[in-house]
Amino acid sequence: MKAREIFLSIISWLSLAIILLGVSSLVVFLFMRGAGSLNANLFFGNTPAFDAIFALKPVWSGIWPAVAGSLLLLLVTMIIAIIPGISCGVYLACFASVREKNYISTCVDVLAGIPSIVMGLFGLELIIVLRKTFLPQGNTCLLLAAFCLAILVLPTLIVSVRSSIEALPSRLTLTANALGMSHSQCVKNVLIPIAMPGILGGVILSMGRAMEDTAVIMLTGAVANAGLPAGLGAKFEALPFRIYYTAAQYTSQEELARGFGTALLLLLCSWALILLARIFQAHLTRKWEGVKS
Amino acid sequence: MRNNKPVILRGCAVCVAAILGTVTAFILYSGIEALTQSSRLALFGSVWSPASGKFGILAMIQASILLALSALTLGWVLSLGLCCLMNGLAPKFIAKIIMLVINMMAAIPTVVYGFAAVFLLVPVIRDALGGTGFCWLTAGMLLALQGVPAMTIIMNGAMSQISRESKLTSQSLGFTNVQHLTHVVMPLSGKAMISAAIIGLGRAVGDALLPTMLAGNAIRFAHSPVDSMRTLTAHISLVLSSDIGGGEHLSLLLAGALLLTFCAIVSLAARHLIRGKNS
Known part of the structure; x- marks a missing residue:
């Protein structure tokens, strides 16, 4: 019996050591190789920053087109996903009957389990079918990628909106009802405003998810050399795809250094987003703990 | 109302x-x-040779299963270790550090993991074990690491709740922290451990980036950890569908359908298990 406990502690401390070693070596390696190239030159190459940002001159050796592509992709994705995502979350938390709740949340769970590469394949097949039917000149493009990404991040959004509303104490609803509000008024005027930090946290969380995903966009229109995104119907560059592409196809040390810089940039953005989301969500709890005391 | x-x-x-x-x-x-x-293309066969019109994806199914199971086993043990540390084996401040690390790991993009590993781990494996370094072992290690946060969060959620509820009782019975963990908390959190494993399996099978970047992508049956392999997900991400309706394209569709079916079953199973616990 004693031996079992010792065995368990050895395994546990060993696993902590393995994980710390693995993660820290990867991250430190990335910082060492990438920190040096993380400067304005990484973004714009030899083109002056002002000209690059306003697309006056093309950027040949910087990652600005990929940054712009990623930002536009993120924007379009969130525009598509935000209304159905938040509405569905609110509906599940406040209005759905038990049967509906059961049915819809099963769907959300299954949707959350679909691998992103399958979502990419869905996008590819969709455009092939569209080409055969009523959009003969259609091609994989930014809008298609954003659409597939939106489906991919919907579950994240729905689950976090739902749980941040359900985490609110039930006395809020009781008080609101006692004051004569209808249920819809209560949701609109009390629950949603109070749950807002949590909802925003969920939005940011799903933004992080959309920004890092590579598998979807590589089947739905991301390419290595497109320049600045030319519109919703055009091919585009994106940061994660740029990293993926560099790992396999780099031709010079310079390009490799840029790859490290890009990977580090994506990592830092990702961490910043998750930190922001956590701050929002912690704010939600703190607000209620504060009221309690 | x-x-x-x-x-x-x-x-x-x-x-x-x-x-x-x-x-x-x-x-x-x-x-x-x-x-x-496409019965003539032998999609479920073991031979992949486009020249002779055979597009069997059996080797990729085997690769997906092998890679996912090996990564899952490693990742699951690591997650369980972390959860044990957070629920009794280690002091509070270490538990806090572990949670921080887990949250940071959860936010690392898969492509960044893959990129760092291509230039850090692949040369190490190549020098130590020979071959190209792009192999089952490399991809499996990274996939295990990548799966740890999700599994740890699921397991820790259940274990810390059980721990909170039973702490006072077992302390008054004279259990030490470690005994409380091994005799009360762990036996009671079996379901959470299984559902973490199921969800981890779904993630490991569905991940496309790490196998594509690290496993070498040769279409053949892998026999040793240094063999190159191509998973179903890597197959989808690699084949550029220039010939729509051809054998390669059809094999993609079949791979996608298999993955979707598998992951849907996994999600439903995990959901069933978690709901069963609550009722």
Whole structure:
């Protein structure tokens, strides 16, 4: 019996050591190789920053087109996903009957389990079918990628909106009802405003998810050399795809250094987003703990 | 009071369910269609040779299963170790550090993991074990690492709740922290451990980036950890579908349908398990 406990502690401390070693070596390696190239030159190459940002001159050796592509992709994705995502979350938390709740949340769970590469394949097949039917000149493009990404991040959004509303104490609803509000008024005027930090946290969380995903966009229109995104119907560059592409196809040390810089940039953005989301969500709890005391 | 549900919200909820239905139906339909119209291509065969018109994806199915199971086993043990540390084996401040590390790990993009590993781990494996370094072992290690946060969060959620509820009782019975963990908390959190494993399996099978970047992508049956392999997900991400309707394209559709079916079953199983616990 004693031996079992010792065995368990050895395994546990060993696993902590393995994980710390693995993660820290990867991250430190990335910082060492990438920190040096993380400067304005990484973004714009030899083109002056002002000209690059306003697309006056093309950027040949910087990652600005990929940054712009990623930002536009993120924007379009969130525009598509935000209304159905938040509405569905609110509906599940406040209005759905038990049967509906059961049915819809099963769907959300299954949707959350679909691998992103399958979502990419869905996008590819969709455009092939569209080409055969009523959009003969259609091609994989930014809008298609954003659409597939939106489906991919919907579950994240729905689950976090739902749980941040359900985490609110039930006395809020009781008080609101006692004051004569209808249920819809209560949701609109009390629950949603109070749950807002949590909802925003969920939005940011799903933004992080959309920004890092590579598998979807590589089947739905991301390419290595497109320049600045030319519109919703055009091919585009994106940061994660740029990293993926560099790992396999780099031709010079310079390009490799840029790859490290890009990977580090994506990592830092990702961490910043998750930190922001956590701050929002912690704010939600703190607000209620504060009221309690 | 609850009768006047807002139509717009309800519409959106139904819409989400409909989207899921559409995606599933679409992928499954294409997969089945690919299977029926291509009996001569031997899609479920073990031979992949486009020259002779054979597009068997059996080797990729084997690669997916092997890679996912090996990564899952390693990752699951690591997660369990972390959870034990957080629920009794280690002091509070270490538990806090572990949670921080887990949250940071969860936010690392897969492509960044892959990129760092290509230039850090692959040369190490190549020098130590020979071969190209792009192999089952490399991909499995990274996939295990990548799966740790999700599994740890699921397991720790259940274990810390059980721990809180039973702490006082077992302390008054004279249990030490370690005994409390091994004799009370761990036996009671079996379901959470299994559901973490199931969800981890779904993630490991479905991940496309790490196998594509690290496993070498040769289409053949892998026999040793230094063999190159191509998983179903890597297959989808690698084949550029220039010939629509050809054998390669049909094999993609079948791979997609298989992955979708598997992951849907996994999600439903995990859901069933977690719901069973609550009731």
